[in-house]
Amino acid sequence: MRLPLLLVLPLLVLNGLVDWYICGTIDRRKHKLLRSVVLWSSVILALFFVFIIAVPKKSGSDSDLLSLMWSLFAYFTVYIGKYFYCFVDLLGKIPCMFRRRRIRGFRVAGLIIGCGASALIVWGTFNRYNIDVEKVEIIDPTLPRAFDGFRIVQLSDIHTGTYGTDSTFLSRVVDRVNELNPDIILFTGDIVNRHSTELEPFVGTLGRMKARYGVYSVLGNHDYGDYFHWGDETAKLADRRNLAKLQDRMGWRLLNNEHQIIRCGADSLVIIGVENIGDPPFPVYGDLDAAYPTLDDNSFKILMSHNPVHWVDDIMDAPDKNIALTLSGHTHAMQMSILGLSPAAFRYRTWGGLYESENSNNRLYVNIGIGEVGFPARIGATPEITLFTLRSEN
Numbered sequence: 354m355r356l357p358l359l360l361v362l363p364l365l366v367l368n369g370l371v372d373w374y375i376c377g378t379i380d381r382r383k384h385k386l387l388r389s390v391v392l393w394s395s396v397i398l399a400l401f402f403v404f405i406i407a408v409p410k411k412s413g414s415d416s417d418l419l420s421l422m423w424s425l426f427a428y429f430t431v432y433i434g435k436y437f438y439c440f441v442d443l444l445g446k447i448p449c450m451f452r453r454r455r456i457r458g459f460r461v462a463g464l465i466i467g468c469g470a471s472a473l474i475v476w477g478t479f480n481r482y483n484i485d486v487e488k489v490e491i492i493d494p495t496l497p498r499a500f501d502g503f504r505i506v507q508l509s510d511i512h513t514g515t516y517g518t519d520s521t522f523l524s525r526v527v528d529r530v531n532e533l534n535p536d537i538i539l540f541t542g543d544i545v546n547r548h549s550t551e552l553e554p555f556v557g558t559l560g561r562m563k564a565r566y567g568v569y570s571v572l573g574n575h576d577y578g579d580y581f582h583w584g585d586e587t588a589k590l591a592d593r594r595n596l597a598k599l600q601d602r603m604g605w606r607l608l609n610n611e612h613q614i615i616r617c618g619a620d621s622l623v624i625i626g627v628e629n630i631g632d633p634p635f636p637v638y639g640d641l642d643a644a645y646p647t648l649d650d651n652s653f654k655i656l657m658s659h660n661p662v663h664w665v666d667d668i669m670d671a672p673d674k675n676i677a678l679t680l681s682g683h684t685h686a687m688q689m690s691i692l693g694l695s696p697a698a699f700r701y702r703t704w705g706g707l708y709e710s711e712n713s714n715n716r717l718y719v720n721i722g723i724g725e726v727g728f729p730a731r732i733g734a735t736p737e738i739t740l741f742t743l744r745s746e747n
Contacts, residue, residue, distance in 0.1 A: 361406050365399055371435050378442060378460065402428055409582075415514055415551065422515075426729055430474045438467030477688075477730030482522050484529055485735040488742070489707060489718065493677055496653055496745040497620030505655075505741040506535035506564070509682025510543040510573065510722030514551035515729070520558040526723060526738065527561050533740050537566040537615065540605070541682040542573025542629065542659035546726055547581040549596035560603035566615050568605045571626040572596075573659040573683060574635045575726070608657065610644040622653040625676075630667075631660030631683070641667070641674075648674045659683050661703040664717040672713040678741075679717045686721040686734035695734065705734075 372395035379388045405424055413421070445459025496503075508530070516522065530538065545551040552559075562568055576596060583589040600607050608626025615622050627639035639658065641648070648654070654676045658664065661681040668674050684704040687697040697704035701719075708717040723736045 361402065365402065368432055369395065369399065371432065371439050374439050375435060398428060398431070415517070419517065422727060422729055430471050433474060434467040434471035437470045438463040441466050473732060474730060477732035480735055481725055481729065481731040483735050484526060485737050486529065486533070487737055487739045489739060490742050490744055491678060491716070492744045492746065494745060495677065496743050497622060498745055499617040499620035500622055500743055501745045503743040504534065504536045505743070506530050506533055506538045507541060507680050507718070507720050507739040507741065508538065508723060509541040509720040510685060510724055512543055512546050512575065512724030512726045513555050514546035515724050515726060518554040520555055523555055524558050527558055529738060530562050535564045535740070538562055538564045538568040539624070539657055539680055540568065540570035541657050541680050541720060542571050543575045543682065545596065546575055548578055549592045549599060552596065552599045556599055556602050569613065569624055569626060569657065570600060570605050570607050571657045571659060572609065572628050574629050574631060577629070577638065579636065610640045612645045622655065625654055625656045627656070627658050629659050630663040632662045635660065648676065650675065653677050655680065661701060661717060661719045665702050668715055669710045670712045674715065676715055679715065680720065681717060682720045682722050684719060684721065685725065688725055688728055688730060688734050689732045690734040691732065
């Protein structure tokens with residue numbers, strides 16, 4: 354328990370200072386009750402936050418974790434509004450540093466902006482149920498002619514545990530995918546949060562997805578059970594096997610360091626799937642050479658690799674790895690993207706959309722995912738279904 358408390362101590366100090374500042378802006382004589390409310394709510398919220406952080410996450414039940422997630426969401430929704438209010442109000446006091454009067458109106462502006470920031474976060478809880486279909490055309494002269502016009506749907510990061518047992522939203526996702534009439538569907542990992550049983554209520558729903566050449570998937574960092582407390586390693590491995598069985602019941606083909614050749618007449622392309630390969634603290638399970646030993650051959654290859662860091666570190670500038678298109682997920686755009694800007698850019702070099710190497714013919718597309726984890730909102734980073742159309746020429 355000590356480590357989490359030490360990690361959150363600076364945040365608690367910051368929030369205490371914010372509440373102290375807000376109390377100082379309230380007229381003591383006219384609004385004594387309001388000052389008391391701010392003061393005591395600060396104490397209660399601080400104790401509440403410490404309790405949430407101290408609760409064991411890996412051993413708690415799914416329903417308990419969902420309750421904690423929403424509690425943290427409510428806590429930060431309140432304080433983010435307060436941060437904006439204090440920031441704007443402090444801007445109005447800059448002239449005081451030069452012995453001038455503060456700028457009038459900044460306090461009211463801070464109140465409006467702070468309330469607006471909190472309202473934007475609340476709006477994000479509704480935006481997480483909107484669906485955005487991104488249409489991308491991939492033009493490559495090495496594409497076999499029989500696959501000209503081939504339609505690929507990519508999905509990623511469903512995180513079924515976030516929805517409990519309610520399949521309403523994912524049913525809409527499946528309907529939208531089927532309406533696109535894809536030739537093949539590729540899922541790039543994180544189908545659960547902590548363990549395989551989260552997927553069970555959705556087997557029938559996700560099993561309705563249909564494509565001419567089938568549905569293929571890989572594992573993401575959340576699919577290995579690393580975020581759950583297991584009695585022993587045997588139980589953890591059994592859970593991973595169960596996840597594979599559930600996907601098999603759905604009619605999905607899980608590619609664990611494997612490849613599948615897709616044939617159309619005399620032509621073919623290759624779908625490669627690797628287990629998770631990422632940067633610390635995420636363990637490396639994947640082996641690209643085992644999945645497809647002759648990466649420098651002339652086959653048109655599409656790689657599914659959950660974490661885009663794999664492409665950046667090992668594939669982007671490697672002409673001997675002749676992979677036409679790599680599909681990844683993982684980033685969620687940190688579930689926030691406003692005017693094309695996302696905090697994910699500070700963590701990931703490639704966090705969303707299409708990227709091309711300057712030194713090879715390798716491309717990457719990062720899907721920002723369908724679901725969410727930890728933060729039950731999507732502020733601008735709307736759940737994404739990607740539809741690729743392959744073209745051999747313009």
